[in-house]
Amino acid sequence: MQDLLQSAFDPEAFRRQGHALVDTLAGYLAGAQTGRRETVTDYRHPDEELAYWQADFSRPPAGDPLPLLEDVLERSIHLHHPRYMGHQVAPPLPLAALTGMLTSLLNNGMALYEMGQVSTALERVVTDWLARKLGFPAAASGFLTSGGTLATLTALLAARAAKAPGDVWERGTSDRLAVLVSEQAHYCVDRAVRIMGLGEEGVVKIPVDDRFGMRTDLLAEAYAAARARGLTPFAVVGSACSTATGSYDDLAAVADFCAGHGLWFHADGAHGAAVVVSEAYKGLVRGIERADSVVVDFHKMLLAPALVTAVVFRSGEDGFRTFQQKAQYLWKDQQSPEWFNLGKRTFECTKVMMSVKVYATLRTYGEALFAANVDALYGLARRLGEMIGERPDFELATAPQANIVCFRYVGRGGGGERENETNGRIRQELLREGRFYLVQTTLRGKLYLRVTLMNPFTTEAHLAEMLAAVTALANRLHPAGTAG
Numbered sequence: 001m002q003d004l005l006q007s008a009f010d011p012e013a014f015r016r017q018g019h020a021l022v023d024t025l026a027g028y029l030a031g032a033q034t035g036r037r038e039t040v041t042d043y044r045h046p047d048e049e050l051a052y053w054q055a056d057f058s059r060p061p062a063g064d065p066l067p068l069l070e071d072v073l074e075r076s077i078h079l080h081h082p083r084y085m086g087h088q089v090a091p092p093l094p095l096a097a098l099t100g101m102l103t104s105l106l107n108n109g110m111a112l113y114e115m116g117q118v119s120t121a122l123e124r125v126v127t128d129w130l131a132r133k134l135g136f137p138a139a140a141s142g143f144l145t146s147g148g149t150l151a152t153l154t155a156l157l158a159a160r161a162a163k164a165p166g167d168v169w170e171r172g173t174s175d176r177l178a179v180l181v182s183e184q185a186h187y188c189v190d191r192a193v194r195i196m197g198l199g200e201e202g203v204v205k206i207p208v209d210d211r212f213g214m215r216t217d218l219l220a221e222a223y224a225a226a227r228a229r230g231l232t233p234f235a236v237v238g239s240a241c242s243t244a245t246g247s248y249d250d251l252a253a254v255a256d257f258c259a260g261h262g263l264w265f266h267a268d269g270a271h272g273a274a275v276v277v278s279e280a281y282k283g284l285v286r287g288i289e290r291a292d293s294v295v296v297d298f299h300k301m302l303l304a305p306a307l308v309t310a311v312v313f314r315s316g317e318d319g320f321r322t323f324q325q326k327a328q329y330l331w332k333d334q335q336s337p338e339w340f341n342l343g344k345r346t347f348e349c350t351k352v353m354m355s356v357k358v359y360a361t362l363r364t365y366g367e368a369l370f371a372a373n374v375d376a377l378y379g380l381a382r383r384l385g386e387m388i389g390e391r392p393d394f395e396l397a398t399a400p401q402a403n404i405v406c407f408r409y410v411g412r413g414g415g416g417e418r419e420n421e422t423n424g425r426i427r428q429e430l431l432r433e434g435r436f437y438l439v440q441t442t443l444r445g446k447l448y449l450r451v452t453l454m455n456p457f458t459t460e461a462h463l464a465e466m467l468a469a470v471t472a473l474a475n476r477l478h479p480a481g482t483a484g
């Protein structure tokens with residue numbers, strides 16, 4: 001073998017580099033999780049970041065990868081930091097990351113059972129476990145796929161195959177099909193519908209109530225109006241919970257409506273269906289057990305590194321309806337639902353061995369770990385809601401149901417545009433300083449700061465510090481007396 005290939009695959013070099021990297025990462029975790037690390041992120045302009053890496057790339061190959069890996073580490077945003085409270089991405093469990101190293105090295109493909117025996121069986125175990133937690137009957141089954149967005153498209157394709165007139169997959173359709181969904185639903189629903197060729201009219205938006213949950217009392221009216229326009233609705237998507245505010249739709253009401261109208265009920269539980277593991281919070285998804293399909297992201301509330309998403313069907317056979325194209329060289333009999341050839345049901349041909357990360361977590365710590373995470377994060381968000389409620393210069397968008405809290409600083413008055421500008425600038429300054437990471441969202445024309453508590457190491461003290469930092473920035477931007 002060529003020398004270069006030989007040395008690049010050298011097991012002893014791997015051992016050395018691996019030990020060094022794990023030492024580095026353990027030190028990193030210790031610094032990040034305790035908050036000893038000064039900043040959560042060091043924000044740089046995209047052009048600056050690009051120039052840095054272009055310059056780096058122009059150098060000859062380094063031989064030793066560690067300086068590069070440390071550079072990536074230092075220049076990244078630190079999800080394990082307790083002052084990280086931004087987007088809904090989990091600080092991965094160290095065990096899940098280690099498992100990822102194993103599965104990356106094995107790289108067992110998974111389109112076909114024989115290429116991924118272990119991960120195929122574990123995928124079945126993990127999705128069966130989830131189906132039970134969701135309250136589904138024994139006939140339920142599911143699979144894992146690469147992210148909630150792809151999972152939503154997969155589920156809606158199954159919904160169309162089950163509920164729309166004719167065989168759309170084989171013959172296409174001239175029916176104007178549509179999906180009913182809350183106006184606060186994740187944009188992946190809109191995207192899936194457009195990918196399916198249904199256009200803008202294919203998404204019928206249902207208004208939300210004061211707490212940003214779907215006005216299920218308007219479903220019948222919206223359905224009738226859509227029919228009158230010549231549309232054929234085939235599904236309703238309930239959010240559990242919504243992304244912007246973490247609001248749970250009334251899934252039992254959606255289930256009733258779907259049952260009454262012969263529609264598919266899809267529950268988008270990408271973020272919040274994880275509460276099924278928690279005694280304290282599982283009531284939020286009452287009715288999810290009546291959904292035809294449910295999507296759950298393990299990389300949000302369930303501590304997995306991205307991407308690991310489950311799609312579970314209450315009636316397992318529905319999961320085989322999505323793709324009925326012929327690929328006979330892979331499957332002897334296209335019609336036989338072989339659970340173990342998972343490529344029949346997923347977009348992916350080659351797929352990451354994602355089940356191993358979830359299985360290893362469950363097998364090592366039990367589902368109590370997931371429950372502890374959900375309870376800690378949802379509990380902390382309720383506490384933050386109370387803390388904001390106690391401060392007259394802050395305003396909550398709505399009392400938090402999940403671990404997502406939207407609020408704004410209103411202390412300087414001025415209202416409307418002025419407050420939007422102030423909160424936007426506060427958020428920009430926070431990003432620049434890098435001590436806290438939170439994001440923003442616009443609801444009914446008002447700009448809110450948005451916190452998603454993803455890190456079980458975040459405490460009430462960090463939250464108080466964050467609110468103090470927001471107040472200090474507001475005072476700096478508009479010193480007392482100058483507010484408009």
Ligand SMILES: *Cc1c(COP(=O)(O)O)cnc(C)c1O
Pocket residue numbers: 088146147148149150186188239240241242243268269270271297307309
């Ligand atoms: C995050 C999210 C999605 C998208 O999932 P990805 O894994 O990011 O593709 C869909 N729906 C909801 C409600 C979400 O919160």
